[in-house]
Amino acid sequence: MSKLDRSTHGVRPATRAKFRLDRADGKIAGVCGGLAKYFGINPLIVRLVFLIGAVAGFGSFILIYLAIWLLAD
Numbered sequence: 371m372s373k374l375d376r377s378t379h380g381v382r383p384a385t386r387a388k389f390r391l392d393r394a395d396g397k398i399a400g401v402c403g404g405l406a407k408y409f410g411i412n413p414l415i416v417r418l419v420f421l422i423g424a425v426a427g428f429g430s431f432i433l434i435y436l437a438i439w440l441l442a443d
């Protein structure tokens with residue numbers, strides 16, 4: 371048995387977490403909270419990105435937010 375085989379023996383491969391809306395920590399629909407939890411960052415950062423994107427992008431981030439809200443579970 372090689373060194374690589376011994377080091378991974380009995381360890382399950384990492385599974386990627388599924389994105390979900392975070393209704394507990396969410397302010398409106400939980401989209402920013404869910405994105406923050408999925409990527410492991412502070413929800414305030416995600417909210418600021420959406421706010422700046424909505425203002426600077428002439429509302430395009432509002433459409434993105436609504437699309438995520440409608441498509442996510």
